[in-house]
Amino acid sequence: MTQTRSEADNPLQTEDSQWWRSSVIYQIYPRSFADSNNDGMGDLRGITQNLESIAQLSVDAIWLSPFFTSPQKDAGYDVADYCDVDPLFGTLEDFDAMVARAHELGLKVIIDLVPNHCSDQHPWFQQALAAAPGSPERDRFIFMDPPAQGHPNNWESVFGGPMWTSTTNPDGSVGQSYLHIFDSSQPDFNWNNTEVRAMFRDVLRFWLDRGTDGFRVDVAHGLIKAEGLPDFTPDPTGASMGGTEELAPWWGQDGVHEIYREWREVMDEYDGERVLCAEAWVSPLSLMAKWVRKDEMHQAFNFPYLSCDYNAPQLRKTIDESLLEFGAVGAPSTWVLSNHDVVRHATRLALTDDNPQGEGIGPNTPNLPDPAVGLRRARSSTALMLALPGGAYLYQGEELGLPEAVDLPDDARQDPTWFRTNGERYGRDGCRVPLPWESDAPAFGFSDNGESWLPQPTDWAPYARDMQVEDPDSTLNLYRRLLQLRKEYDLGTGDLTWNSEEDADVLVFSNGKVLVVANLGTTAQDLPELAQGAQELVRSQPVTGTSSVQIPAETTIWFLLA
The missing domain is CATH 2.60.40.1180 (Golgi alpha-mannosidase II)
Structure with missing residues (x-):
């Protein structure tokens, strides 16, 4: 049953009562956290079994990357059923047990929601393929008649190649093309369609009713495309997910804000301060702040901060701008150094060459950094970040000082970027390698039998959690100390x-x-x-x-x- 607020309860509570304003949230990448059934894939039971290790860090919440039913063409960001758990990860009962255990330990639970696109195996898209042009089924997505040659426009996918894929008519002729910002297996929804909007409001309620405390919204700056879908050639040196001063016509359009106002109304129906956090790669920060106005989302990832070099003036400028622009709309700034889409900061902060977001690094990347320099800078940067007022996000494994896994064999890679660019970009596999728990166990304790969906570097034993627990100088114990002091001195709510x-x-x-x-x-x-x-x-x-x-x-x- 939906838990609703009383009408007397103001959804815009006083700042002190809003846990998310100063929270530290730990990102779990489920397939790489812990494998409970020895199939080489992390799962929900593996998470539940290891939640105490997260609680011991003194964080406030966990955020899970997608675990929904999916063909796994893009590690679960291609969703076929938004209201069920993929068998790879377990069952809805496993999810309920995980939420219950997290709440027992004082941890909130935030889950990933992917509204820009779905899997091409989603029933709606299968219906669209079977329906005629101009049908209600096709109107849930973005279909267009292609010109005689080429595609409806010149847009390029984030993963490389055209942003359009053509269909085939029943008679074998070329049919309409559909739009996909990402892989061709991830068709974009048409967010001008009322059925799409209603469906996602139902999805929100489904997971909120199961005790979910909030959602991290994938590609929150997508969804709405510019009227007429005009040709656009982005700056080739910019990040693939946006973040440049000139907005692409598929990023950051004003119409997204109406959607999130609708979602905020749903969130405010529930008790316990349920939250929305935006993955919005937009610049400048004054534009990003629009996602966290009081009637929209609660937090937005601070990608300009994540994108800073290890450089004092650049960091100071970004910190000042963040506090100013988020504060101007009454929102906290959030701080983040790593996630599942970028090179781990224990490696990235020591890179000397440009490394655009999403490209990754690998064995043939020139000027690979000294791991000792990278770890030293990562520890210093984390100590700086966790002293800042506002919220903060940690990515699993950074508390162990994990570097990027560089030497992955070509035949082990799974990121669509690798395939769509014919190996020109390594993609994101290097930051997604399963965690090391035990230094001398098979798969470093990720699974009992040594199975691991991506191979782990053979030299990761010193990073294993069991090697760090009793070492007072370990990266793990540095994180524990920083997070304890952050709580003790209320740095998240400070000035x-x-x-x-x-x-x-x-x-x-x-x-x-x-x-x-x-x-x-x-x-x-x-x-x-x-x-x-x-x-x-x-x-x-x-x-x-x-x-x-x-x-x-x-x-x-x-x-x-x-």
């Missing part, structure tokens, strides 16, 4: 004050009683006077023989102000 002038290498700011000094340079720097003699709370790198009045290179330290 940031810069305590130094802009500097090429060093950032100094306070958040409540905590002073943060981050040296992003390659040489040691003098500590600011404010930090000298202050109690040190935590540092991103183990203590070495450096001077007590200096901060080592590529290191972040938290101090307690008197």
